[in-house]
Amino acid sequence: MQSGMMWKLASCTLCLFVSSQITLWSVSAAADDSDGEVKIEVLFKPEQCDPKSKRGDLINAHYDGYLAKGGTQFYCSRSDKDGHPQWFVLGVGQIIKGLDIGMTDMCVGEKRKITVPPSLAFGEKGKDPVPPNATVIFQVEVYSVTRGPRSMEAFGEMDRDKDKSLTKDEVKEYLKLQYEKGGKPNDDPFYEKIMADIFQKNDNDKDGLISANEYNIYQHDEL
Numbered sequence: 001m002q003s004g005m006m007w008k009l010a011s012c013t014l015c016l017f018v019s020s021q022i023t024l025w026s027v028s029a030a031a032d033d034s035d036g037e038v039k040i041e042v043l044f045k046p047e048q049c050d051p052k053s054k055r056g057d058l059i060n061a062h063y064d065g066y067l068a069k070g071g072t073q074f075y076c077s078r079s080d081k082d083g084h085p086q087w088f089v090l091g092v093g094q095i096i097k098g099l100d101i102g103m104t105d106m107c108v109g110e111k112r113k114i115t116v117p118p119s120l121a122f123g124e125k126g127k128d129p130v131p132p133n134a135t136v137i138f139q140v141e142v143y144s145v146t147r148g149p150r151s152m153e154a155f156g157e158m159d160r161d162k163d164k165s166l167t168k169d170e171v172k173e174y175l176k177l178q179y180e181k182g183g184k185p186n187d188d189p190f191y192e193k194i195m196a197d198i199f200q201k202n203d204n205d206k207d208g209l210i211s212a213n214e215y216n217i218y219q220h221d222e223l
């Protein structure tokens, strides 16, 4: 998701993000290794707000990026490619660091405005079309939160034949189960799309399997 497709300038005609006037509350999350802070404003929070996203979860979300200075929109997932919400794993560097921080503890349906300092976004150099040292603002809306596809526990559950690697079928069965448990079953093309994304991002040696090694990128974490 950090690749060119995400950051190309998108003319965002489809983007009718209605920014809610109601800011229920706002919090600040301190960044661990930078001078800047990620600022989070909650624009909308559903009454039923559970489960909340945490590191390692598979997230599906729409997000629009704006430059803090001048307000130019530089990215919009609604008009990028097919306009589908984007899939990514939270907290593992698939999105900019400021969003990994700013999209934690979100539930399905929640909307946030997240202001990210350059050190947690595109840095001193920027990334075309984002200029150097730019603070960026993202409007995000979360569509789904799937629990812990990155935990070793989940890996064990997925790896039905216990050969320490995951086939597409194994991952798909697991996702189906998660969605059914959550009361949101989906059709096959839906899962195929997630699968393609997951394997593209994680099957580093492209052998069609996700090995424990490829999967467990934060083995030493607290998960």
Ligand SMILES: [Ca+2]
Pocket: 158, 159, 160, 161, 162, 163, 164, 165, 166, 167, 170
């Ligand atoms: Ca297996």
Ligand SMILES: [Ca+2]
Pocket: 203, 204, 205, 206, 207, 208, 209, 210, 211, 214
């Ligand atoms: Ca592999």
